[in-house]
Amino acid sequence: MMRPALLTILPMLAAAVLVMVGGxxxxxxxxxxxxxxxxxxxxDFADSFRRELVRLESLYLDHMEDLAYRSPYAKQEDATAAAAEISGIRLIRVFRQKGNDLTISPPFNPGRLPEIELEKRKRPFDPENAVVLGAALLEKDLPKNGSWLASPVPSLQVHCRQPEPGVLVAFLIDMAQVRERASGHVASWLEEPLAPLREAGERVQIELADGRALAKVGSDRHGPAASIIPIRTLFGDWQIRTWDGLVVSRTYDPATLATAVVLAIVLLASGGVLFIQQKRALRLASERVSFVNRVSHELGTPLTNLTLNLDLATEVLTSRPAEARRRLGLVAEEIERLSRLVANVLTFSRRERDTLELKPVRCMPGEIIGRTLESFRPALERRGIVIEARISADNPALLDADALSQITGNLLSNVEKYATAGRWLGLEAVQDGGLLTLEVRDHGPGIPAVSRQRIFKPFERVLQTTNEGASGTGLGLAIGQDLAGRMGGTLELMETGQGAAFRLRIPAPPALAIVTDTDAA
Incomplete structure (x- = not known):
């Protein structure tokens, strides 16, 4: 039942959200x-940064130059130890015009390294993974800072130096390690030069060649950089990115915003109203379908009993008169039951059409209550229910006798249907001045606290299934409370330790009687 109602409110809710966002x-x-x-x-910072990188590059090349001069003449273990102290060196080859070539390998070489050979000398084992140096490098003078050559492995480069004529030293260098070591040093060095920029509120980022940020200053960087300063060195390409300060102030047009809010509220309110109405309509439709089913069940049972008992009474009418009278008594009970059901349905129908009217007449409340109780007595006693009744309402009063009888019958009918397990019924009627009080009690299962208010609504019962063990339309208490209200009184469920107890209080103003001479005699 909830799903169709939700399908009504969800589009309205979505429309309200869209209106708010769009507004x-x-x-x-x-x-x-x-x-x-x-x-x-x-x-100024970029110039200082560039000078520091040039200093690092010069220092590294000086170490390479010193090692190039020492390698041809140092002992193998000394040269190896010296090479291990310089970052990135994986292999050293020394070529002489006169004398044997020399190979120096530091102890931490990972994997297979490219070979370095001189042209027209030893042939490489794997030409595709080798760097063959031209023979002219051994003869001509190289630049002061040496010469750089590529290798089959992109991260490895060959650096050649000529410490003296007729001697060529070739270094295989892992440039990734050299750049990583340089980045670590630069990251520590940047702390001091970046302090003034941080204090001034600048927005700066120093990036490596692969785009990684080495250091950042300022957090509110918006959009593309205002300027980019590239720096290219032996240790890779660096760049300094800077951003302008950007403050975005946001305001709202009151008229547009108010219109959007009002439209969203209207949509939400409309959706809420539609949701409530549709939910109520669905609930009423379900209740009415259930009501029709229960009325059909209620009508079917007494009609079946009427037919059965009449047939049985007809069969034994002459042979067993006592049995026939008993069967006809049961027929009378079922007719009373049908009358109460039809009266409840008609009363509810007139109430729904707002045509229900009460007609107060002079009557004896005690007689009406007693007569109604007597109509239930055979059925109650047959179910083993002990009846304790005390009726003290013998004064003539002005009230609607049919309404009082209907309320009393509905209360007794509830005991017959739902409280037979308690096997006790207590009825007390007291007329005190202009007030009539009727209490009906039982020792049945009682009514749960969660259902104490719900049971006075139409179609409501403690259990809502048709086959719950006791039949009923769910109209008795609703009609009883409505009739009590129309008579200027109340019908309420009282607190009790066992079973259920209902109290009816209605005005019963005294009725004046016209006494004739014959009556007086």
């Missing part, structure tokens, strides 16, 4: 205030 976007007004970066301060 907020339409009402938004953004103003950007840009603060340019201090170009002079940034250029």
């Amino acid at each position: 907020e976007r339409m009402a938004r007004r953004e103003v950007e205030t840009r603060t340019p970066a201090d170009r002079t301060r940034l250029l």
Whole structure:
């Protein structure tokens, strides 16, 4: 029952959200205030950074030059130890015009390294994984900082130096390790030079060649960089990216925003109303279908009993008159039961059409209550229910006798249907001045606290299944409370330790009687 109602409110809720979001976007007004970066301060920092990288490069090349001079003449173990102290060196080859070639390998070489050979000398085992140096390198003068050559492995490069004529030293260098070592040093060195930029509120990022950020200053970086300063060194390509300061102030147009809010509220309210109405309509439809089923069940049972008992009474009418009278008594009970059911349905129908009217007449409340109780007595006693009744309402009163009888019958009918396990019924009627009080009690299972208010609504019962063990339309208490209210009184469920107890209180104003001479005599 809930799903169709939810299908009604969900689109309205989605529309309200869309209206709010769209209204907020339409009402938004953004103003950007840009603060340019201090170009002079940034250029000074870039120059200092470049000088530090040049210093590192010069220092590394000096170590390479010193090792190149020492390698041809040092002992093998000394040269190996010296090479291990310089980052990135994987292999050293020394070629002489006169004398044997020399190979120095530091102890931590991972994997298979490319071979380094001189042209027209030893042939490499694997030409595809080898660097063959031209013979002219051994004869001509090389630049002061040496010469760089590529290798089959991209991360490895060959650096050639000529410490003296007729001697060529070739280094196989792992440039990835050299750059990683340089990055670690630069990251520590940047702490001090970046301090002034941090204090000035600049937004700067130093990046490596692969785009990784080595250091950052400032967190509010917006959009593309305002300037990029590239620096290229032996240790790779670096770049300094800077951003201008950007402050975005946001305001909203009140009229547009208010219109969106009002439309969203209207949509939500409309969806809520539709949801409640559809939920109520679905609930009423379900209740009415259940009501029709229960009424059909209620009508079917007494009609079946009527037919059966009449047939049996007809069969034994002459042979067993006592049995026939008993069967006809049962027929009378079923007719009373049908009458109560039809009366409840008609009363409810008139109430729904707002045509229900009460007609107070002069009557004896005690006689009405007693007569109603007597109509239930055979059925109650047949179910083993002990009846304790005390009726003290013998004064004539002005009230609707049919309504009082119907309320009393509905209360007794509940005991007959739902409280037979308690095997006790207590009825007390007291007329005190202009007030009539009727209490009906039983020792049945009682009514749970969660259902104490619900049972007075139409079609409501403690259990809602048709086959719950006791029949009923769910109208008795609702009609009883409505009739009590129309008579100016109340029908309520009282607190009790066992079973259920109902109390009816209605005005019963005294009725004046016209006494004739014959009556007086």
